[in-house]
Amino acid sequence: MELTEQEFLKAITVHKGIIHKVSRIYFEDAIDREDLVQEIILQLWKSLKSFNGESQFSSWMYRVALNTAIVFFKKEKRKPDNYRMPEHVQLEHEAYSDEKEQQLTVFYKAVQELNKIEKALIFQFIEGFSGEEIAKNLGMSPVNVRVKLNRTKKKLQEIIKHQHHGF
Amino acid sequence: MDFDKIKELMDDENRDDFQLPTSLENLKESQMPIAKIRKTMKGEIVMQLVGIVVFFTFPFLVKMYELPRAVYFIFMFITSLMTLGYLAKMGWFLRRTSNVGQQTKETILNFIHDIKLTMEVYKTGIIAGSLLLPVSVTAMFMGIEKYGPDRFSEWFLLQMPTTTLLLVIFGYLLSGVFIYYITVKWADQLYGVHIRKLEEILVQMEE
Numbered sequence: 001m002e003l004t005e006q007e008f009l010k011a012i013t014v015h016k017g018i019i020h021k022v023s024r025i026y027f028e029d030a031i032d033r034e035d036l037v038q039e040i041i042l043q044l045w046k047s048l049k050s051f052n053g054e055s056q057f058s059s060w061m062y063r064v065a066l067n068t069a070i071v072f073f074k075k076e077k078r079k080p081d082n083y084r085m086p087e088h089v090q091l092e093h094e095a096y097s098d099e100k101e102q103q104l105t106v107f108y109k110a111v112q113e114l115n116k117i118e119k120a121l122i123f124q125f126i127e128g129f130s131g132e133e134i135a136k137n138l139g140m141s142p143v144n145v146r147v148k149l150n151r152t153k154k155k156l157q158e159i160i161k162h163q164h165h166g167f
Numbered sequence: 168m169d170f171d172k173i174k175e176l177m178d179d180e181n182r183d184d185f186q187l188p189t190s191l192e193n194l195k196e197s198q199m200p201i202a203k204i205r206k207t208m209k210g211e212i213v214m215q216l217v218g219i220v221v222f223f224t225f226p227f228l229v230k231m232y233e234l235p236r237a238v239y240f241i242f243m244f245i246t247s248l249m250t251l252g253y254l255a256k257m258g259w260f261l262r263r264t265s266n267v268g269q270q271t272k273e274t275i276l277n278f279i280h281d282i283k284l285t286m287e288v289y290k291t292g293i294i295a296g297s298l299l300l301p302v303s304v305t306a307m308f309m310g311i312e313k314y315g316p317d318r319f320s321e322w323f324l325l326q327m328p329t330t331t332l333l334l335v336i337f338g339y340l341l342s343g344v345f346i347y348y349i350t351v352k353w354a355d356q357l358y359g360v361h362i363r364k365l366e367e368i369l370v371q372m373e374e
Contacts, residue, residue, distance in 0.1 A: 005190070005191055008191075009187065009188070009189065009190075009191070012187060013187050016182070016185065016187050017178070017182065019187070020180075020182055020185050021177055024177075035195070035198060037187075038188075038194050038195050039197060039198060039199065041187065041188065041191070041194060042191075042194055042197050043197075043199075043267045045191060047266055047267055047268040050266050050268035050269075051268060060268060063267075063268060063269075063271075064267050064268050066271065067267040067268075067269075067271050067274045068267050070271060070274070070275065070368060071199065071200075071267070071274065071275060071278050071365065071368075072198070072199060073200065073361065073364060100176055100179075103172075103173075103176060104173070104176045104177065104180060107173055107176075115368075115371050116368055116371065117271075117368060117371040117372050118371075120271065125170065126170050126173055126174045126177065127174065128174070136270070137270060137271060138270065138271040138272060138372065139270035139271055139272030139273055139372075140272065140372055144372075153168070153170075156168065157168050160168065
């Protein structure tokens with residue numbers, strides 16, 4: 001597909017939610033997320049020629065964004081970012097957040113415990129992709145996807161339970 | 168856990184602060200492992216080109232005996248040919264773009280393949296170029312007239328005691344092994360780790 005830079009940016013802005021959600025699922029740290037967002041945009045731009053219009057633009061964006069997140073590794077040592085808020089400060093902040101925001105925060109926090117493939121599975125499931133579509137996107141068999149997805153859902157529930165946040 | 172509710176919350180999340188860039192110019196360079204190797208390679212290209220020019224200029228700046236001068240030029244010519252061939256190959260790699268628009272498994276396999284291939288080209292180029300360099304460097308230092316008689320010709324024609332000859336061969340092999348070991352170790356330390364991480368992801372898919 002041939003698009004000018006501005007047309008491309010306009011097209012991805014329409015679906016910017018995909019990039020936002022993928023970055024939230026894959027990284028907790030804001031700077032890591034920012035790096036991933038930039039990388040996704042770069043890879044979308046570089047891979048634009050591979051989009052032949054057979055699928056929807058948004059489906060192609062999902063695929064590129066997820067694949068980029070999977071093969072992207074955050075910087076191992078970045079001193080200023082290694083600082084984490086003390087637990088009690090985080091909890092205090094959570095207490096003041098409204099209920100919806102808190103539920104989402106808990107979910108994103110729990111998702112960080114999953115591996116990259118489990119994240120891809122749960123994300124596509126939440127986004128409403130069928131088992132067949134997930135299998136096709138990941139290059140796995142539908143049976144394997146079904147088994148892994150069930151396992152991942154249980155694992156996620158266990159993580160949340162372990163973090164004392166059942167919802 | 169109600170995943171429909173999670174989906175609803177994710178969709179409704181406030182994204183006012185989340186702005187995409189208005190131009191691609193301001194984006195940082197790619198941080199993919201393969202992009203990092205290619206960036207190192209670009210630096211390497213510049214360094215090698217500068218090196219070739221500097222090494223070829225040297226004999227014109229100092230007075231050298233004929234034989235070491237000829238050997239120096241021949242070895243430098245071979246090294247330069249190999250380096251240029253390697254640089255041409257690297258240029259081809261640098262223009263290649265990894266496609267992340269395929270299936271995830273295919274993408275990972277292609278990434279592993281591309282990183283391995285790029286690393287091999289890189290290592291081969293460095294090792295091959297480095298192995299010929301000791302002879303050129305020896306010709307250069309031993310062949311300069313102001314340092315006395317032409318010791319290089321004797322050395323090159325192997326006019327030396329057997330023990331010295333064995334020591335020279337041993338020293339050369341040792342430096343070759345050292346160059347090979349350092350290059351392989353260094354490349355593996357920097358980039359091999361990414362291959363292992365990607366292979367781990369493949370295992371996660373199969374488990």
